[in-house]
Amino acid sequence: MKNVTLFTDDFSGFAIGEFPYDRDHSAMGEYQYVTDPGEHGAWTDQICSYAYNGTGPSWIITEAGGKHYMEQMRIEKNRPHRIFPTLQTGKTAWHSYRLQTVLRRLSTKGSAGLAFCMQNSINTLVFVLEQDEAVLAYRHKEEVVILAKAPYPHNCDTYYTLEIDCNGDMVEASINGSKVLSYSSPLVARGGKIGITADCPTQFTDVRVEVCQDTLKDIENKETAEQQKAALLQQQYPAMKLWKTIDLQSFGTSRQIRFGHLNGSGEWFIVLAQAQKRVNRDAYAHISCLTAIDLEGNVLWQRGTPSDQADKLGKISADLPLQVYDIDGDGVDEVITALNFELLILDGRTGEVKKSVKTPLSDDDDTTLFGVPYQLYAFDRINPDGIRIANFSGKERPSDILIKDRYCRVYALDADLNLLWKYKSDKNTGHFPLALDINGDGRDELLCGYTLLDSRGKPIWTYPISADHTDEIVAGKFMAGSDKGYFACVSGTEGFFIGDFQGNIVKRDFIGHAQRVSVGNFCPDREGFELVVSNFWGHQGVIYMYDCFGNPLWEMENELNGNLLTPVNWKGDGTDLILLNADMEHGGLINGEGVQAVRFPDDGHPVLCCEAIDLCHDARDEIVVWDYKRMFIYTQADAPLAEVYAPVKYPHHNASNYRGEYSFPDESYLTFREDPEEAL
Template sequence: YGNGCIALCGCMPTQYASVVVRTTSYEGERLAELKQQQQECIAKKQEAVPKMRLARTIELKDFGAGRQIRFGHLCGTDELFFVMAQNQRRVYKDRYPVISCLTAVSLETGKVLWQLGEPRDDEEVEQLTTDLPFQIYDIDGDGFDEVIASWDFKLFILDGETGKVKHQMDTPLNLEKADDLCGVEFGHHAFERLNVDAIRIVNVSGKERPSDLLIKDRYARLWIYDDQFNLLWHFSHNNTGHFPYAYDFNKDGKDEIFSCYNMIDSKGKLLWELPISIDHTDEIVIGPIDPDEDELLAIVSGWEGFMLLRSDGTILKRTINGHGQRISVGNYLPDQRGLQICTTTYWGSQGIVYMHDCKGEQLWLRELRSNGAVIAPVNWEGTGRDLVLLSTDPREGGLMDGEGDIVVPFPEDGHPTLCGEVLDVCGDERDEVVVWDRHELWVYTQDREQPKREQTYLPIKYPLYNASNYRGEFCFPRFV
């Protein structure tokens, strides 16, 4: 460290019983004065930003879970619902979990709309690191969201209002040799049919609205079906990564699919691949990041680092700075040109948060004691500046500005601290922060009304219907 820190290094698992750092009286006074100035600066920032106000709480009884939640309009109205999924593990670690219970709940009233399966209250339902395969989306265009989910080797489309099955199909057979695929443990398939890892809504058919379904395993194969469960194509080439991204790069009305290091056209043909053969891509953001470029891909790929790419696969910037796990793009520093890219690390040297400019150049890094930070962009003020949700911890978490300061801390009020999500719940275009564990769900909003402005800041954000533990988040500025 150049200043301000010390480093302790052990060549084996080590515990330090006591560490004392001494300095001169002059240096001690200088550091104390600097710390005081920093605290005063942060206090001034916090005073200018709306604080958190508790808007509502919902008791989750015995159907709560960890980061296995989806939001949507199940009754075809403005009322927002959430669906929580509990799981049971199959065979090996977190690789083959199965949905064991789905519960649909009103986010306004807390009333349970419907429930499938048997709920249970134990730690296993919240301690899952993978996705569960379910989404909320109006797949048939009738104005009512359906729940699209997979369990017991079937893919279901459920009526959003009742939970009743509208359509179902068997998942694909595992016909390929396990040795030819990436990520199949112990050299053989665990089951005859696919245990679906994740679901994404895409549009490879070129319809007016997305209505195709991408399903995948962990981590070798993709299948895409239309809304009638007709197989459109199947793809397998090296690694899929966690959550492939669909985007119409060539403006032909059909999505291309970027999966791990592979760019795939709308017919399932490999267009190009990055010259990387190890690890996999954890999260992806695609969009107008740099005003000097067309749409760019910003990705974090574990030990292969953070990369900024053109749509033809040209690597503009690559930084190997630990195990890149999460990524978000937002207008975190409005005075700077373009958008900023926030990344964080996991596994090994975990919990480091980096901020980059639109060219991918590092602006700063912080070790903020927020391992597993969400780093989702938050439209908290409605001004055009985005904040960053670190975590829900009242001491180490909160909403961070683009300079790395916590400007909106969470209150010490006993709120759940396991999980957090960002979305507009109250309908004033600003985001709320939803926090939960397996027992309770709380919603925080701003402590003051949004002032009237000539234009409303309504950024383009990730659609609710493609939720995942492995999706990069974005806030692309838009005023209406």
């Protein structure tokens, strides 16, 4: 008998008002951990959309007749793809429960009801009312499968009690005490979290979950077993030890920092960029101040005026034109940036200008440009959106500079800032085109969005995709048993896909808005390398693990944003961990099974941003976390160690918020001799 209350909420504990939400409706949560202030209770809202900008919250707490209701207010259903606003609670270990709520449909132009057996917000069973039917469905990624349905006329004035009762693999669905549907499936037997869901205005109250005593004991045992598994795993890895703290004073920023060797000694320095927004949100971000510091927080130099409004200037959900690299080969890193419509090469030691040139004129027909607000390019000169170091000239080391506007044009320049070529794309260029030498001739090709360019900026082929844009790209020989290289791309609503170097898509998964991708040896017992991917817009924050061929292994949701998925060489034993974010409970480093292997300490550290980079020179990564005011750097409790595994990782001189990252044993996994025109 299900007579034990596992969970109940009539929302009386919420004040009348708004359920917490991202007031900016911005992309900050793509690579920064952004928390929404306010009272969440036991509930989490994982749904976000740029279409919500300026429209307020999804959920509000209202009152009628002395009773509180959680009211869903969204009516937009299809941007960036089909979205189902959902408030969720509970744990994936929950199972064999009876779930009930009372709802009133303020609009019947959509669906509303219960989510159950939920693994994440877009992997769930639902029992909903829609049109004049009661519907049992399975929502997963971009698919909605109707499992069962029955006629059930209803209206906007009546309160309905919806109930589902799960027993083993069988679920029975009732309305107002009368059974209307039943269905048997392993999806029921797996259990999971619960939620209320609607894509039209709907009031909910009196949510209740009940189980029998034996089920409660089984759930508690499973939760204990999960905690013990994580605790045992954590004993196998060195804990985090706080190494340094830095006061960022007035020059702090969000995830807009770069690391480099600014004095040529091998000592690490950090360059922080503050920025201002121009014209329209993040379309034309403008660097307002650069500050170079050492790892003690001492200011080496500063260019521009820092602002005490760092929390506002730091809210740039885009790349900034900034890299730190020894572009002239003199043994000292330069700072390559764009300020006030000039491309500058700054002396890393002083911040003084070594070379400069005006950015190119925007001389194209504005109506032909992608990603331009109001279809009018705001300035006469290009406002660079990002910078990449590349080797288009075929020299011994990379010495060319690639700049781009937001989504349409890229420009290649040499180390003396002479223009080599320009490419104007007929598809969206994406955020950060990837340069690498595919054919082994010593010159880089460039995957620019979906199109591969040769070293002279001429198109070779394009993937058969034209919509949305590519957020991140990673390349390498990650498939077992193959000496071929592949691109792994996350391209928003076009999903996650693996493509070869000849323009063919070999694997694809529509997971919603695909956002981040990394490749590493996360599961050492498996062949090849694994790929880990996350999504954002829509049902955000789901993490997907794939084998080396792109076959799904598992998916999980930690109910947080800002999951970086950075491969981390923490123990130095050849196994990569995955950096999520700096949240102590649900962030940290996870292993290839999704289990937390290393926790952040409970020391009041900042959580907005994090990064993994080897700063102690023992080949293992340190973890850097910061917000607008403070920076903490963690190393291993047993650091330093000699003779540990030293993988080849993504180069610090091509930092970006939109970089697909990798961790390979050696350079052979990034050395190619393929003909990109072979299949044409």
